[in-house]
Amino acid sequence: MHMKSLYKHTTLYTALFVFAALCAGGRVAHASIDTFCSDIDTIQATVEAKKEAHMDTYRALQEKHEERFSENKKNFIVLKTAYQSRKVTPAFTESTKRGEIARVEAMQARLDQAQAFFGEQRSVMSVTLETVARLEKEAFEEARDACESGVSDEEVANAFKTDMKEIQTLIQTRGQEIREKKEQAEVFQNNSIRGPRTGGTLFFNSSFFRN
């Protein structure tokens, strides 16, 4: 009961925080240039909140995909063992058995390739995000220093906007590069390695299993 109450409160505070962040974002969006130096903390909080929201989505996807990779890996091992230990009968001939085992091995290989590729690209993304965090920190520090040293709001704001644009460009460029690499990656070109079309695969190709 206590936990339930705590959960309710947490949800409420989170909703309030998000609302406040959105309001602050709106305020930033319409803030006049004269108030940039005074609003710099709010701007930083807004940027951080928005960034965290996107980062949460990104991390959640990574976790979800890793779980799927792990599940599929186990599944393939079980499937291969099942086929290997299955007795040959006129209904399940030696060729069928070999074919099924080869199909599972192809799926395993594809999964391993995909996982390796994901690992490489994730490390690229991770490095980029570290760079972004550093650039962001530097941008805010420089803006604050400029405000304190008496540089005009307009000038500081413009320099800050340029820094933010650079960070955006960096992320977008890196994202584009990753997508291009993906287009060239062999693992995504070999999506046809699925073995023979059977009733089972057709069934599992249905929208229900493909989310």
Next chain:
Amino acid sequence: MEKETHTTKEEAIIAHLDEGGALSTALAKHGADHADTKLYSALYDMKNDEIQVPPRATFLTLLERLNSKEPALSPYAPTKSPFTGLRFVMPVMLGLLIVVSGVGLETGRISFEDSAVPVVSLRVADDAEFSTSADTTKVALSNDDNTTMRAMTTPATSTATSDTGSTEEYSTYFEEESTAFTNIADAYEITI
């Protein structure tokens, strides 16, 4: 055959005795000693004893056969082997054996492991008694045995359930992740 060889030898000896006589006459004409003449004759006889000379008729037959289509492997070999028919039967039998073995292995009717478990056992009821094809003695199976054998031999319908992941679209995974990554840039979209 033996008689023929004997005759051949006799003929050869007579022929060489004649030659020996001719030689001794020739030697006498040139002043040679009678002992020398006898020595030459003895030498020729020894040579003829060692070498089996086929009769002239056999050589002629062989010569005729060289031009014919019949193989002249040996004058004593039979012209047609009673096993000639096997040249055609053996490859056919071998091929048939390979095909039958292949089909048997392919369909599991021939196996190198658990060969004592006949496929026909699938169709017997629980607790049934049956005889294997190899052994006519009755074998009683328990429920567990039958269940195990069914599990091993019945086409597994459950494989479909564990087939998930075969059509997993890793491309979609990557699209989602790269989009989420690029969306982080939106956090830095600031209008001042």
